[in-house]
Amino acid sequence: MQLHEFQAKDILRRYQIDVPLGRIALTPDEAAAAARQINSESLFVKAQILAGDRAAAGGVRAVRAASGARAAASELLGRKLVTSQTGPGGYTVKRVLVEAAIDAAQELYLALRVDLSSGSVAAIAGPHRRSGVERHLATGAPDFQTLTLGVDGERRDGDIADFCGRIGLVGDAADKFRALLGRLHRAFVEVDAALIEINPLILTKSGELVAADVKLAIDDNAVFRHPDIAQLRNDEDVDQVQLQAQRHQINYVLMDGDVGIVVNGAGLGLATLDMVRAAGGSPANFMDIRTTAKSLDIAHGIGMILDNPRAKVLLVNVYGGGMQSCDTIVDGLGIAFRRSGRVMPVVLRITGNSENFARMRLANFNLPKTECADMWQAATRATAIAQGRA
Amino acid sequence: MAVLVDQDTRLLCQGMTGWAGTYHTERMIQYGTKVVAGVTPGKGGQSHLGVPVFDSIAEAKKATGANASIVFVPPAKAGGAMLEAIAAEMPLVVVVTERIPVLDMVRVREALVGSRTRLVGPNSQGVLAPEVCQIGVMATDRARRGPIGVASRSASLTSEVVSQLTGAGLGQSTTIGIGGDPVHGIGFVECLDLFFKDPQTEGIVLVGEIGGTEEQDAARYIRETGLKKPVVALIVGRAAPHERRMGHAGALALMASDDADSKVKALQDAGVIIAPSAHLVGTTMAAAFARRAA
Secondary structure, three states: OEOOHHHHHHHHHHOOOOOOOEEEEOOHHHHHHHHHHHOOOEEEEEEOOOOOOOHHHOOEEEEEHHHHHHHHHHHHOOOEEOOOOOOOOOEEOOOEEEEEOOOEEEEEEEEEEEEOOOOEEEEEEEEOOOOOHHHHHHOOOOOOEEEEOOOOOOOOHHHHHHHHHHOOOOHHHHHHHHHHHHHHHHHHHHOOEEEEEEEEEEEEOOOOEEEOOEEEEEOHHHHHHOHHHHOOOOHHHOOHHHHHHHHOOEEEEEOOOOEEEEEEOHHHHHHHHHHHHHOOOOEOEEEEEOOOOOHHHHHHHHHHHHOOOOOOEEEEEEEEOOOOOHHHHHHHHHHHHHHHOOOOOEEEEEEEOOHHHHHHHHHHHOOOEEEOOOHHHHHHHHHHHHOOOO | OOOOOOOOOEEEEEOOOOHHHHHHHHHHHHHOOEEEEEEOOOOOOOEEOOEEEEOOHHHHHHHHOOOEEEEOOOHHHHHHHHHHHHHOOOOEEEEOOOOOOHHHHHHHHHHHOOOOOEEEOOOOOEEEEOOOEEEEOOOOOOOOEEEEEEEEOOHHHHHHHHHHHHHOOOOEEEEEEOOOOOOOOOOHHHHHHHHHHOOOOOEEEEEEEOOOOHHHHHHHHHHHHOOOOOEEEEEEOOOOOOOOOOOOHHHHOOOOOOOHHHHHHHHHHOOOEEOOOHHHHHHHHHHHHHHHHO
């Protein structure tokens, strides 16, 4: 669960981490009033959406005085902001954060996250980067340093001192950084964060550390033990299609092709995408039906594909396992088609737990179907139908 | 001999009296697994499915000689259940529960260091030694005893691969689901080590996917210690929508060289045979066996 920047900063403030003076505004007038209250020479007006890389998309404006804040807010509010992380539809800007700009002597990048190779909490720090941090890190990032912190254990002061040295901090700045890292680590563990990213972390000319921009994501699996944070979730700010799918125990990602895909299991889902591509086809979506989904949940998921005008064929690739049998999925398929009324050809590969019973159920639904003996045949057949070759 | 389990495995079920625990324990007993105890705090002294229930693992282990446990405990309490099993020095702990808070798993990983426990999962379909012992929730109808060890990140693809192997006349020594969660117990490296040492296992299938560094770690391990038996790997997710970041999943993959191509290349460089498609794992392994025999 990702939080808005202003919510993330509220949480860090509770841990005595300095953030710039700022206020939320929902209208240009409120933005002007906020700027007057903050009373700073230079300000930022920042779009509050649940996606990163906002600056590169024009979602962060440097302004002067209340008039500048008003103008920037009127340009941003109500507008759809498309960043590298929002998908092509973008997110509507409903609020802006008006904030005092901070004079920087030095700008840093600092993130805490769960490091997958060590299976522990790790800090990553390096010079501030305006954009493309993920790509930079993925390609090795020689100027970035990592320190494993653990979760409840003692922080080793020697290692942290060494870490400060590696990112070029000495003396008073290093002491301040060490204290900040301790507080940030406590915040990370206490709120069950998946990621806290401060970019930039500003070292001011007077030697203070200020978190100028913060991204905070809470581990979705741990939100249940943070009711105070759970109430910050605003469903209108997230992708509605994905949200509805998740409520029905289905992971669904819309893609731009024409082969609709119904699969149980994430691994089998990825394998099916690969096979459709290898067959020269183009998937309309990724789908993973969780084992907890019942036939009505599955009907909802398949309904999303039937509602996608780009999808021309439905490829159903199911291995009935110990927790979800084939007939549950076939029932969902039949219900979805009856609800939709759309006639879409169905190519099936069903095998495993109760496959014969599922075939009997399938016969009752009278769908325009072809059954294939293996997944590759099914993928090639579905592709051929989508391309008008069958 | 299978790895991790054998005919002397005496299984304890943590969370046996719940819905999932009851359903799957019954299936495991039917399969022939020796289920000797259940643990549900507050239900000690009862009997469920003809199996005695205890309040704690230490108690159950002492009374029944249990040497493996399976965890069906819901996510909020699963971390604590694992810590209890580790403290009781349970040699093997298999965790089926999914959606466990990741920091709970970090705590479990810290507790595993220097412990006597080997952890499989969480979010795992379990461990299956066909016709010998089932600790898990996987489909078993196509699994046959034989020479292939399977280690997989995906439950659905494990069923698929097992079915293909059996179809190609290759039974399985053991199948291990290392689980779909980012922070987990044993990985591909430990599975390879177990299978390389196991006299019954003559070939190994790894089922990997995009994300994380499991596959690269396995490749490095093979390069450093040698490819002792034929290994076939299937890596899925090449066509996955990369550009879409779903929640924090993308952020968690930071710094990982996690795309399918780099995994395939690392494994190929280590001498691993890559299955060209998910439907060709059985035939790829059969061909490797035929080449070895020739």
